[in-house]
Amino acid sequence: MDVAFIDDDEILCAANVQALVLAGLDVVTYHSAMAALDELNSEFTGVVVSDIRMPGIDGLQFFKYLKKIDPDLPVILITGHGDISMAVDALRDGVYDFISKPYTFDRLLGSIRHALESRRLVLENRRLKRQIEASAINLPLLGSSPAMERLRQTLHQLADADVDVLIEGETGTGKEVVANTLHQWSHRSNRPFVALNCGALPESVIESELFGHEAGAFTGAVKKRVGRIEHAHGGTLFLDEIESMPPVLQVKLLRVLETREIAPLGTNNIRHVDIRVVAASKTDLRTLVERNSFREDLYYRLHVAYIHIPPLRERKADVSLLFGYFLANAAKRFRRSPVAITEMVRHHLNSYDWPGNVRELVHYAERVALGLVEEQKQVSAEPEATLRERMDAFEADQIRAALAANSGDIQETVKSLGIARKTLYDKLHRYSIDQTIFRGTHTKSL
Template identity: 35%
Template sequence: MASANILICDDEAGICRYLQKTFAARGLRVETFGNGASLLGRLAGGTPDDADLLLQDVRMPDMDGIQVLKRVKELRPALPVVIMTAYGTIDAAVEAIKLGAYDYVTKPFPKEKILGVIDNALEREMLRRENQVLKEELNRPGIPEHIVFTSQKFREVYDLTLRVAASSANIMILGESGTGKELIAGTVHDNSTRKGHRFLSLNCAALTDTLLESQLFGHVRGAFTGAVTAQKGLLEEAGGGTLFLDEIGDISPAVQAKLLRVIQERDFIPVGATRPKQVDIRFVAATNKDLEKEVREGRFREDLYYRLNVITINLPPLRERKEDIEPLALHFLRKYARRMQKEVAGIGEHAMQLLTEYQWPGNVRELENVMERAVILARGNLITADVLPVRSADIMPAATTPPPRLISLETLEREHIERILTSTGFHKSRSAELLGISRKTLDRKIVEYGLSFARPAGWQPDGDDA
């Protein structure tokens, strides 16, 4: 959240100036307040999403800091609060944590310490907002992007999708990362008898087991530390509709067992509850893993696999449907030109040649990222080759092209991850972003494939990317 808005409440002007300068250097917006009354007035008069984090001193000149925190939590229950405390007021900071503060820091604090706390709090807030958007998606009017294709290969996939959508069967969507699995899942929902109800999606690899279970099943008040109110899970929120479980191959055996019960018994028990709730949901699952191999090696339940995999839809990689590259590229060009209000209307001949001949290991997601970057960098009304990260060196001339290498999906995935890691200097967060997977999944893949990086002399780790 590079453009996040941080509120600072401290009666020490020096502290406010120091923090404002520190945060501004990171591209963060800052508002400062010298007392609790002015802070509360600001929060009472604003909107729920106009502040991303509050950094508050535990000592206020006009009112008790704990009372300020209580009032803040009444006005903005979801706003993350980090308490600043001096030596001798630790007890107050601990009390603040009990009242819902995210964390506390002790003065004087080094720049690295406060930035680390702020980064963690903002990342948590970003995830919370993404989950909130997911849960509030009601009566979804249509798929988020038009499905663009001209190839016969994808036409067959699309026709199959429409045929199976009318059934009530659970569906498994297989394909490499970036091929559009969620788009197909949305198409299934929008063409089914459930289209009047919710379509919700959940990336299973992006959450810890505890958070994943809470997101799926919900929890009752007091089920665990921090559960100050009851919360509905996606199983309940998606009642009558469709629940899309992306990266299903990454869920733990414990969650697999609980999910199997939901499919078999059509009920579930929220975390901390004792009574089951009935549920009517169609499951669409997706993975880029070889689930049959996962079943054989005991990492994925065979009974759950067959319950989810009633109908299989296999999405081809973009390199196997090159006829779709040009219409997709033009579609993304128009999308980002409108969004950025730029007069970019087409793609130059050489640039289009590079796009169509490139192998696209990141598939449609990679193509969209490339086109967004190209629109940003375009100097005229045409996308030219010089603004593309794809170069002729990335494309083997046709005269010297060897026979295609027959390799497994696992080998292809390993080589692609290794290539991205190498290109970013083993910067894990950036690599995960380019790959379209979570940092947790990337760390697991690095261990699974035994990937390492030959660090040049003088190399220093970038934050948590060591």
């Protein structure tokens, strides 16, 4: 919607709306401020145009109400009384434009088009901010290994494809992080991301959680409840541990995927839902299908697009990088001084298989930050390497960890390592380290 036009003069309102529609704008009309307030919210993508002289709530009062809803919502006020002081006060308070009657249509159209561009930029900045905030609280999609580069590339390719996705990966690899990243990078990012762990709820509850119910649908259903599927309308539904879903619900989920329709418990009314479904499993669903433990038709319906998240043992080159990032975050959160990565810690990072994957690595970093990991004498994990090779490997690890901790900022990395900028660039070239992978979405995503 481009324009919300509010005017109690129905004839004048209709004339303006007709002209705006002919100019290619999408317009909704209201004949009172109260009617508009019932529907306008901070997600409104357009511009508000309102007359000032209206019964009940006038234009200036209307603007004050809108400012509380969204201070960045562009409001254009029209008046038949060219009061200069009123215009100055209104513009100072944040009104986007103040137009006095009589006015040319080009004057109104030009103001609206400029306001629409301003609104677009505001909403785009908000979306980007949400993405940054979302990535900042998640485990990062961080890593320079070929496996992680392929994963990032796949996510970018699928983000706006609007197809259902199946994610498989061991416990702790970050399946929900990947699902949320898909959502944040897609055009659905301003709508809900709704997650449900299919293995965490008893069979008697999960159907109501998914589909919702009407009041009185069963004993204890004292009021209507919107299910997770309906709540995700316009956004993404993430079903974790899909392999744990009871067979009866697998049939119902298959129908939802095929028709994009649901019928809550206690009603025969069919409701359309616009959702993207991302399902995740910690086991190989194909194997479960062969054992008749998972429906084959549902498997193929979910398997439109497939993502495999590699375990840490298959991308050992990323372990030190991830650890440096988590260690810096832990030190900051626990208000501890930055901790140097010792030879014992480095040996553990490189020699351990990390069966708990990223989650286990995060907890290890927290213990190191808190000083709970005791130093022990270790035999070199690479006895066949020369001293020079082992020193080079250690130095490269330290540089990667420092870059990760400083989000790729060269100036901060130079400070933390205590070396000259030229020295750092020489070492980046020597060890073939690409500093760009530590920046932006790549540093704040798995």
